[in-house]
Amino acid sequence: MVTLNISYLTQHEHFDGKYLVKSLVESTHEKFVQCCNKKNIQLDRTKLTKIYARYFRALKTFHSLSYGRSGNAISYWISVKSNKCPQNHEICFGEVIYYLQIDNDYYAFIKHYNCIDKYLSDGLSSTAIPQNLNDRLNAYYHFFHDKKYSYKIVPSAWIMNKVIRMPWMEPDVSIFTEIHLDWEHN
Incomplete structure (x- = not known):
């Protein structure tokens, strides 16, 4: 029996x-093996590797x-922690290919897209918008190039939220925003 408490729920x-x-x-x-080599993860018979399709956190x-x-669900689109985000958002866009466990550590194998130097307010230039509203919009919406990504293995704890991805008015450019509340079914 599971006891529900704040720690379990969060x-x-x-x-x-x-x-x-x-x-x-x-x-x-x-691609997975190449990523393992970059992270110095030695895949051999002594390490237990399991692969998963879903990850539940709280x-x-x-x-x-x-x-x-x-x-038709797109719930594999995520924001992922990125200390090297080129735009200093500290998150970037990712698509989870699968989750895995190596020994007792859990990871996600992802397509990782870096943010690009573009702002939502750039597309709203025909309307006068107060700067504080522009700043708020720019904090919640981030841009990336659809065709420029790399494969990465990241700790599952680096997954922040599900995101909504929308095409932008320029070719091969999209925008994403985090979803902080959703109702999931299984």
Whole structure:
């Protein structure tokens, strides 16, 4: 029996391997191995590696591209902690390919998109908007280039929130904003 308390509701995490699309995992294996080599993660028989399709943290559910029952859902789009964000947002956009466990550590294998130097207020130039509102909008909406990404393995704790991704008026540029409250079904 699970006892619900504040710690459980805000920090408890677990992973689920049901409905894992193994063909997607296999098709990205070469990129995964390259990322492991960059992080000095030695994949051998002494390390236990498990792969998961979903990640649950407290009341949030994060899916991955390898989750086979997502239908048209896009819940694999996330904001990920990034101390090297080029725009100093401290988060960037990512798409989770799958989650994994190596020994007792949990990670996400992602396509990571860096933020670019563009602001929402740039697209609102035809209307006079007070600077404090511009600043607020720019804090919540971040831009990235759709075609420029890298594969990364990041600790699952670096996943911040699900995001909404929207195309921008320029080719190959999109904007994202975090979703802080959503109602998930399983």
